[in-house]
Amino acid sequence: MEGDYVARMETALIQTISTGLSQSGVRDHNARLLLSLVQRNVALPGTDIARLSGLSAPTVSSILRKLESDGLVERGDAVRGKVGKPSIPMRLAPTGAYAFGLKIGRRSANLLLMDFVGKVRAEVHLSYDYPLPSEIFAFLEEGIRALTADLPADQRTRICGIGVAAPFELWNWHNLKGPRAKSFQTWKDVSIASEIARFSPLPVMVTNDATAACQAEHIYGRGKAFRDYAYFFIGAFIGGGVVLNNSVFEGRQGNAGALGSLRSIGLNGESMQLVDAASLHLLEARLQEVDQDTRQLWTDPTSWKRLSRYVDPWLSQTAQELAKASLSTCAVIDFEAILIDGAFPDHIRHELVTRVRRYVATQDTRGLIVPAIEAGSIGANARALGAACGPIRANFFLNTHQGLSAA
Amino acid sequence: MEGDYVARMETALIQTISTGLSQSGVRDHNARLLLSLVQRNVALPGTDIARLSGLSAPTVSSILRKLESDGLVERGDAVRGKVGKPSIPMRLAPTGAYAFGLKIGRRSANLLLMDFVGKVRAEVHLSYDYPLPSEIFAFLEEGIRALTADLPADQRTRICGIGVAAPFELWNWHNLKGPRAKSFQTWKDVSIASEIARFSPLPVMVTNDATAACQAEHIYGRGKAFRDYAYFFIGAFIGGGVVLNNSVFEGRQGNAGALGSLRSIGLNGESMQLVDAASLHLLEARLQEVDQDTRQLWTDPTSWKRLSRYVDPWLSQTAQELAKASLSTCAVIDFEAILIDGAFPDHIRHELVTRVRRYVATQDTRGLIVPAIEAGSIGANARALGAACGPIRANFFLNTHQGLSAA
DNA sequence: CAATTAATTAATTAGGTTACTTTATTAAAT
DNA sequence: ATTTAATAAAGTAACCTAATTAATTAATTG
Missing domain, CATH: 3.30.420.40 (ATPase, nucleotide binding domain)
Incomplete structure (x- = not known):
């Protein structure tokens, strides 16, 4: 059962760099690796898994059989048409x-x-x-x-x-x-x-x-495509996530990717936080100023088009801020990409990404490797x-x- | 010989998440772990290594004997005075x-x-x-x-x-x-x-x-004390490094910690890069303006005190910039600490750190976990x-x- | 054109090795 | 006598290589 793969509690030790490995640790690692590979590729035959993992075919076979008997993976339909024995792709069992x-x-x-x-x-x-x-x-x-x-x-x-x-x-x-x-x-x-x-x-x-949200994007969304990236999620406030080496990095205190706290520049050149320069609550505040119902933002996607005279300036400012913020994050980690998502309709996300790309091209990027700017794909449910x-x-x-x- | 521990070449595979583990991989990992623990703690008896690594005493013993015969570790003087058999601390062999x-x-x-x-x-x-x-x-x-x-x-x-x-x-x-x-x-x-x-x-x-430079600080300097931190090195220009989970993170393209490219705010509120707001070349330029010999900065540490009427304003500006930059990095990764070093005399480094601490305390830190600000210890030779x-x-x-x- | 043979690829089985664990022993100190 | 460190011996888990079985396509032949 799943108990086999549960991470063991570690005693907190001073100066622990990493932990020693024993046989069962190896099996656990390899089983998790196989599940991760299958998850990432939706379905994979044993041979491919062996090639990808660097393990031998018999080892993969034996681990797969164990996972299968535990109900964690299942056989797909055999793939024919190529020379040789047909391959049987393995996939995650939904009820695992x-x-x-x-x-x-x-x-x-x-x-x-x-x-x-x-x-x-x-x-x-x-x-x-x-x-x-x-x-x-x-x-x-x-x-x-x-x-x-x-x-x-x-x-x-x-x-x-x-x-x-x-x-x-x-x-x-x-x-x-x-x-x-x-x-x-x-x-x-x-x-x-x-x-x-x-x-x-x-x-x-x-x-x-x-x-x-970043985790969801990474596992089920576009994040699969990138090895490392910073992820912006624009909700009432703005937050973020960090992916390094194909895995979400939470940070020692779980506060990595606090991108809303990135420094930004106000209209008068004063220092302020990104969260005060580029969140949906700014748009809300503007709508309230002109006596518009703000609930529609959250409940009615079509309303965004109707409100374009207010949305447009907001989009423009937000895109500028995101462009600068994106490059700032790349000064810390040389991210391959920046992913942008939020609690707004698809066309707004798309427009935002397009504009951020445009602004990034105008920035001073000396000393940086410019990241790809991409749209997230999960949206509001991501969290x-x-x-x-x-x-x-x-x-x-x-x-x-x-x-x-x-x- | 050392060949045993040389990292093997990996074939570049699509979608490789990580690599499978085999027995020899385990031994290699554990041998490296032991060497790392010994390095970090200068000298450690086998029992302590076993406790820290989570490996059994016999395993540690056998790995140590192999490392010893390879000339990578050596026995220190037996530690007496406690009850029981005296322990023999192992340390890295300088000629290893x-x-x-x-x-x-x-x-x-x-x-x-x-x-x-x-x-x-x-x-x-x-x-x-x-x-x-x-x-x-x-x-x-x-x-x-x-x-x-x-x-x-x-x-x-x-x-x-x-x-x-x-x-x-x-x-x-x-x-x-x-x-x-x-x-x-x-x-x-x-x-x-x-x-x-x-x-x-x-x-x-x-x-x-x-x-x-960050690597040197991490292995031989103050970096040992922290699990993760951003490192600033102030030379002719300003650069940086990133440490995550007790190990230097170079980034996919080796350009992580390009902290000189962090965004900063100029006098007129315009966006500029940190490298243009806080490097030694700024101080050099100022000295050239007033016809001072700039070579003395690099060759004569005492000159810094003599030039304090120029150094002081530079220190002040640099500290302000570093304070903001430090917090920006913490918005990306929740660093435990910020380490500051550079190609300047000890008292300048100390003064700079003190001032950065002061400025950090005045900043808007909503959403952040404020890092410790610490001085590096290696200096110019670090690179x-x-x-x-x-x-x-x-x-x-x-x-x-x-x-x-x-x- | 149907039947046969060859080639290829996938998956599994068998046997051997490595490096770990636990248990037991020896050594050296208080 | 007790405690602690280090090593030795025996046992076990999980890997590897090599060989085997299985299932298919491709080529050849009567």
């Missing part, structure tokens, strides 16, 4: 594992149950003015009950965890007054994992929301989906940055 | 391996021979107005001959490579005229590695100069030293980011 993904946003929460191939099996929503701990946890508890009930009883044990995507220091953003403000502030002292542990035995992983990836990845896939598990 | 480090700078080149514990065995210099390929390679060829001759004949086979530290796109910085300019431009078409291959069979590794680390690390030490070598 499940995970919950919870996104806690500033306007709404979103809980989904994702299967092993990244398909959303069921989903529930909650809207609010601002999230309060008690309401969120009640929503989650009830949601878990409901979503679990949808699953055949024999598959419920395959749910391997709960991933939570939340903004960094959630409590720092609202300036509320009164008793509800006090309740909101309690986020500061709440341990999300321990609260959830009160009503669910499943392991909990908490991630930065934009990093989670919850990425959150759900957490437990699945921890149990079954390779993570370049974590080092290998010990025996 | 050697490497050449060549720094190609804008004003001078520097070639040194480094031993296995990072000691400089011999060193030669070359000064110029600007570096020309033919002169540099002649200097290197002659230098290799001379420095090799210093070594006992039986140890010459232990020289494992040549590390070269050079600025990114060297040819892009000078605006020369005339025939010598043409010769300088040829850097663009020169492959440093193949030129060197004409007169030396040793493997060659080329690194970005600031990344090399050549770091360059020499390249071949040694490639052969004997663990590199978190490269993945493990295949069988």
